[in-house]
Amino acid sequence: MCHPSHYMGHFMKKVIVSAVLGFSSLFTVAHAAGTDSTQFEVKLTVNESCKFTAAQDVEFASVDRSTKSASNAKGQLNVTCTLNTPYKIALAGNGKMSNTNTASTSKIPYKLYQDSTRTTEWDAVNLLSKTGNGKDQAIPVYAKLAGDTNVEAGNYVDTVVATVTY
Template sequence: MRNFLVSSLILGSSLVALNTNAAGTDSTTFQVKITVNESCKFTNAQDVNFDAIDRSTGKQNTATGQLDITCTLGTPYKIALNGNGKMSNASNSGSTIAYNLFQDAQYSQAWDKSNTLANTGSGNSQALTVYAKLTGENNVEAGNYLDTVTATVTY
């Protein structure tokens, strides 16, 4: 019985050794990939609201609004603003008040469909101030005046 146990142990050990030597290995490689596309999205638009004025004051009133945009990091973009340049009376569209939009607080850089604001995306939301200034006669019919401006980003 003792010889049988010793023989069994020796035979079992050699089988284990045989299996270890007989096992093969193989390897390969693969890549992890992604494509990041450039993109720009407006995330918010704050209206330009002029303070109420009295008729015939001749006051050159100014106001600001804001556009929030998020563009991928390093993406160059341009924003054009397209409006009428005149706010129309809600009750009488023939009565208008002229205005201009600007890129800067000094009101020296126009911002419209031809004069675009150029910038580069940071990957985070960027707040862009829209500066506005009344430019014409404001001795007009009393009422609420409005113009709709379309902001378009090209990247």
């Protein structure tokens, strides 16, 4: 048989342990009662940009040099500009295709245009103006032979530099 004081002592130990644990819980809550807050911003700068993504050559169909007929051709530039970014494209070429045979001095003049009716010229002075939509934009380049094709037979070429300014 257990002695009542032993039972009472055991009971008292439990009460003391519970009281200590309960007191430490109160102590912890008292330290967590203060708060502080601050603010910060999430930031991003989006720079305007324009990049050429592709260029398709303007290639005239072969002509018989005796026909002297005007010929049309079309190429394409692709450009991607940020949304609502105004931009201009300049085209700088010689305006004349040279025979790829370096011994030849023959040239064939041509003009580039902004429109399919070939009325609005496109060069380093007459620029194409557009506004970016944030996506790839296909820009047709229209061309027309502007002179006599009664020249030496051969392949003719001119390099045009397209520059986008935004």
